Amino acid sequence: MVSHTVLRLTSQGSLDNIAESQEPRPSAGKHEVLIKVKSVSLNYRDIAIATGQYPFAVKENVVPGSDAAGDIIETGEGVSGFEKGDKVVIAFEPTTLYGPIKTWKTALGGPADGVLRQYIAVPASAVVKIPESSALSYAQWASVVCTGTTAWNALYGNNPLKPGQTVLFQGTGGVSITGLALAKAAGATTIITSSSDEKLEHVKAKYGADYTINYKKTPNWAAEAREITGGQGVDYILENGGSGTIKQSLEAIGFGGVIAIIGFLSSATQENMPDVASLTLSKGAVVRGIMVGSKQQLEEVVRFIGERDLPVPVEKTFKFGRDQVVEAMKYVASGQHIGKVCIEF
Template sequence: MSSHTVLRHTTRDSWKNIQTFVEPRPIVGKHEVLIKVRSVSLNYRDVAIATSQYPFPVKDNVVPGSDAAGDIVEVGEGVTGFAKGDKVVAAFDPATLYGPMKTWQTGLGGPTDGVLREYITIPAQSVVKIPESSTLSYAQWASVICTGVTAWNALYGNVALKPGQTVLFQGTGGVSITGLVLAKAAGATTIITSSSDEKLAYVKEKYGVDHVINYKKAPDWAAEAQKITGGQGVDFILENGGSGTMKQSLEAIAYGGIISCIGFLSLASQDEMPDVALLALGKGAVVRGIMVGSKEMLENTVRFIGKQNLQIPVEKVFKFGRDDVIKALDFMTGGQHIGKICIDF
């Protein structure tokens, strides 16, 4: 029986304790495809899982990573529509084909084994073909799965973004920059926040963001957003901070706007918790939790990116292997990146 290399968390007190194993190569089921992984895109979720900070279920000895692009090397006997050699991406949650996710129990790299391994079997119904005409790298396509679909869900999963509306992105990580690329392509006015003038200048030059706010120099960034919009407020906010930034998000949002809760990077103390219910009521605003998205959303995101020939931002690529994966997660936690960090095989 053929074998392959697999990375696993045997303990979850640090990503530095990830271990390498040689295990039997998975056997493809009747309705599955066997994928040779070519690139994996990392997320802050991977750090949270490695350090026991992830607030949702994680299995023991989990294979980390949720976002993989690769080549089909074998198809199950009951599979139609896919063939050996197809370039594909796999959905974050293979069990959610459409509609909202119903549970956190089926996502890759947490409650089930993930993609930091050479081969993986996935139900064929949970796989999306990469457009044949695409010139994007495997790393770029892998970067669409979690961050791209999360951003798509934020912009289209409730009320669809319209050209001319304003979107504010917190920070310069993967979700924000990928969302910025999607929103610009859809004709939106964009605002991004950061504590670094250097990062803001780079994003303005590289990705064409319309407005920037340095929240260190302008701690009341909600007031700055209101000024930019002429007092109307922003229509969409991709809220990466959590409870620590929610009060200002509710101050910056337009009447009837949508705040999509994505991250928990900035937590408020109990006595500083905003009255979200009252503040949202006062604006008629929607505060919506984002659980990545369905396979249908992945299809829509892939189709949009392929049709528009959008360049998905990848900051740095490391090689597959225990030491390089540790270096990649070290780099991620350093917080200096703009865009995605990937592992190529």
């Protein structure tokens, strides 16, 4: 029996509850491919799941992680279009091929076993080939799975972004920086916020953000965003804060603009919650909840990034293994990073 290394979350409540074990290596079923994992990209969702803060159901003893890139080493007899040696990424929610995600019950790394293991067998329908000509690393491609698809859905899943429009990104995490790269490539004007001048200077220099706002120095960053846009307001906002920042987002958005609700990093007490319905109505705005995206959207963003070799932001990598993965997750939880943190196999 051939075995491989698997990480599992023995119980929720602490990152230290991740354990390493040896398990039988899977094989590809009739309509599956077996992938040798080369890199896994971490998300804040992974920390929320491990620490018990995730608002949805989590499988007992789950294998964490949702974002992986790797090589196909075996194909099932019913599989066509893929062959041994293909470089691929796996869709975050393997059953949603197109349209909106309709359930959280089968997403990897939470309700279903994820990718922090050396080998994984998945339906061939759930994987997307990495362009052969791409100069990007496995870590960069793994980082496209959740953050890339989320940013793509936010910008193109409803009213498609047009050149010359303005997009505001909250914070310097993976979704924001990846979205920034996508928006710049599409000819948009970009604004990014952070509490750190150092991070803002880095993002402006490395990723070409057009405008930056330090929200600690400028708590009313909505007014600053409106001033940047000549009083019109921004066209798109990638809203990572949630209830704690939605009021500012609604004040910053222009008439008919789109606010993509992505994260829940900042909370507001009930008595401080704004009247979202009235504020949305007053702007004719669209407020969308973004549940990552479909396999089709993953294909679209892979093609867009691959044709341009866009700089997918990977800041730091750790080696695969229980102790290193826990260290990497603690680093993500600290909020020190700009862009993505990945695990190399």
